Amino acid sequence: MTPLLRSRVVACLPALALSLGSLTGIAQAAPLTVSVADADGKPLAQAVVYVMVHGTKALAEAGTTGQIGQRERQFTPQVNVIQTGTAVSFPNFDTVRHHVYSFSPIQKFELKLYAGTPAAPVVFDKPGTAVLGCNIHDRMNAWVHVVDTPLFTKTDATGKALLEVPAGDHKLRTWHPLLPEPALPVEQALHMNAAATQAAVKLPVHATASGTP
Numbered sequence: 432m433t434p435l436l437r438s439r440v441v442a443c444l445p446a447l448a449l450s451l452g453s454l455t456g457i458a459q460a461a462p463l464t465v466s467v468a469d470a471d472g473k474p475l476a477q478a479v480v481y482v483m484v485h486g487t488k489a490l491a492e493a494g495t496t497g498q499i500g501q502r503e504r505q506f507t508p509q510v511n512v513i514q515t516g517t518a519v520s521f522p523n524f525d526t527v528r529h530h531v532y533s534f535s536p537i538q539k540f541e542l543k544l545y546a547g548t549p550a551a552p553v554v555f556d557k558p559g560t561a562v563l564g565c566n567i568h569d570r571m572n573a574w575v576h577v578v579d580t581p582l583f584t585k586t587d588a589t590g591k592a593l594l595e596v597p598a599g600d601h602k603l604r605t606w607h608p609l610l611p612e613p614a615l616p617v618e619q620a621l622h623m624n625a626a627a628t629q630a631a632v633k634l635p636v637h638a639t640a641s642g643t644p
């Protein structure tokens with residue numbers, strides 16, 4: 432080995448270690464706390480918060496499932512975030528029957544008047560937002576925000592969300608059902624190193640007592 436070649440090999444080692452780390456998903460993650468506020472600076476509950484990380488899988492692992500129940504003539508939960516490819520079941524816990532539908536382009540479906548749990552779940556295979564309703568009960572409404580990342584959560588009653596995020600430069604996205612349609616998420620740059628990080632997001636909405644429209 433010539434001296435020139437040897438020095439090149441040595442110089443390449445740190446870069447190789449770094450790329451192996453990100454390939455195997457062992458990049459060090461650190462806690463990210465996101466505080467979401469409305470236009471008046473009030474904490475916004477039920478906001479969907481997610482991070483787009485280069486190199487993570489857009490699609491959920493095969494067999495990933497979710498559930499949106501119906502209880503006391505309302506969907507539960509009303510605001511949902513799932514990864515693309517998730518199969519969602521719609522169990523009816525009420526004694527009355529429901530007729531669940533979505534006219535949203537990402538997933539148009541109809542579960543005709545039923546009691547109990549429909550046999551086939553609904554697979555949400557495109558990212559975006561689906562708005563759900565019930566043909567029988569007009570006041571029943573729910574939202575399914577489908578995201579191309581496994582790193583997602585929702586804000587609590589104090590408007591805070593917590594995620595574990597690997598180091599790097601990412602996109603932080605926030606969505607809420609009070610946003611005007613078409614409901615695109617609000618996006619901002621996010622830099623994570625190996626330390627706990629705080630981020631603040633302000634959405635152009637006005638918080639309601641129920642947290643939904």
Ligand SMILES: [Cu+2]
Pocket residue numbers: 504528529530565566567568571
């Ligand atoms: Cu109903």
